[in-house]
Amino acid sequence: MDAQSKRDFKNSLFGEFARIGKAMASDRRLEIIDLLAQAERSVEELATETSQSVANTSQHLKVLRQAHLVETRRDGTFIRYRLADERVTRLWLMLREVGETRLAEVGRLVDTYLVDRGKLQGIDARELKRRLKDGNTVLLDVRPTVEYQAGHIAGARSIPIGELAGRLKELPKDKTIIAYCRGSYCVFADEAAALLSSRGFQAYRLDGGFPDWKIAGGAVTQTLRVENYGGKLHA
Template sequence: MRGESKRRFKDQLYEQLARVGKALASPHRLELLDLLAQSARTVEELVAESGLPLATVSQHLQILRAAHLVEGRRQGRHQRYRLASGEVVRLWLALRRVGEAHLAELGQLVSTWLPERQRLPALSIEAALERLQGGRALLLDVRPRDEYLSAHLPGARSLPVSELEGRLSELPRDYEIIAYCRGPYCLFADEAVALLQAHGFRAWRLEVGVPEWRERGLPVVQERSSSPWQL
């Protein structure tokens, strides 16, 4: 390949890769990716979760779709979206880790907005597995039930945080409870652990969610595995 042809090749190569970077260059689109990493969702469900207007969500999804980061199909009257592959999940997790490693502002945000987190005991994957293997710990998925059905940790029980206070009597008092949600920046597990502790339970917050668990090569359960629209 001649020098001029090589230059054109490189220019076009990086132009294509830049499409991914441009698609990621929006805080709203990153939030949508984070939500879709939990489960496939309709546009209306993404509107409800993100608080963004319908037209804005639709526009962001089209940008993500043009970069082949998400896929969509119509189900009845609704358009349902999912991440295009597990590689997109790993891209999102890698982007977040780079931010955590190089942006001190992220740590400052957590300290400023989540000061109470310092009081909530947290477990790493290894520490959680050790407790679970000991047979005296209960794993609690406190996300919305649709996300649990999409994929959850083996042995986890679904109890959305919105229902937790009214169903405390269903939980065994002689077990430690490990609550997890969507990942390190989700607050459902924080709320669950604080509530459980206030009612005398021994409770922990798992530091990660399903995407991070799966990234480690650990198994997950998909109760909707028959659907090609669950990653």
Template sequence: MNHSRQALFDTLAQVGKAMGNGHRLTLLERLSQGEAPVETLSSCADLTVGNTSQHLQHLRRAGLVTARRDGRQIFYRLTDERIMQLMCLMRGIAETNLAEMERLLGKLFPESDGAGELEAISRDALRSKLERGEVTVLDVRPQDEFQSGHLRGAINIPVEKLEQMLDQLPKNREVVAYCRGPYCFLSREAVRILRSHGFQVRRLEDGYPSWKAAGLPVDRVGT
């Protein structure tokens, strides 16, 4: 009996071992945006295609990702959307209990928020504003990620194109920008750009994966 119980924990530990690598968490974060080919994943994780494939095989053996072939390309996706919830829990535990997280966050986002320019809005507050029709939601991720899934009713303008497409956004209405998640800089950059052009804008406290993991309304292009 004890042997069988230990075997269960050993099997469960395979998930923890597969996620116990920063590069693999980067890959999972990207896959939480939607399906992607190995080449895109390697660029996102700043790895070679070969190294990326090795990490993906670890994740695949642990049941965290699955793959399909389309011609010469192999596309990966998460096997279970609860993986996003697991990553959110990991982040919350680490930010609460590891002092190093605070130091690293300060290093990643060193800018001052004295003027409130990076003020964030929670998921619940944004949902209420959307239900009342009070806000325009701006997705500043790349187009392929937007097409894989996005907040319902969101406008997609990748952050590098934002200044050339300001006329697509209303100046008399609050804008909420979002991107991949709390460690993504894209929505922060969008807030700075829009504030400099006179827009009333905030960023979503979390990104698309957390919104989706919470069971809130999402859409995909073509659906």
């Protein structure tokens, strides 16, 4: 291979890799990836979750599809979107980790907006595994039901955060309650732990969320099964 051929090869190769970076170079598209790491969704659902119009959301999804970061399947009259595979989730979590490590602004934003987090007791995944073995812990998934059904930490119970206040009688006060949600910047688990603590429960929030647990190799359970491209959801 002569010098020009080598240069052409590298230009083309790195240009292809740059497609991934360009597709992820948007705060809204990163938020979409974060949501799809929980469960597949329609464009309308993603638009609602990200406070965008359907048209804008569709454009962002088009960019992600062109970079092969998301895939689609037809569900009746709807098109549902999902991440292409777990490597996309890993890529997002690694980007988040690098941002937390290298960008001081991330820490300042957390301190500014998640001011109550410092009052809550958090536990990491290793501690959670230890506590689940002792039989004195209830693990609570406070994400929306559809996300729980798409996949959850093995042994977790589902009580979405919006229903928790009305379902406290379902939880034992003689056991420790550990709440988890979507990830480090989701406040559902914070709200759950604060509510439970105020009602006399011994409650903690899990540092990280379901995608972190899954990618780390933790045991998971899926209530709904998604078949291959073009398949359907099954209970």
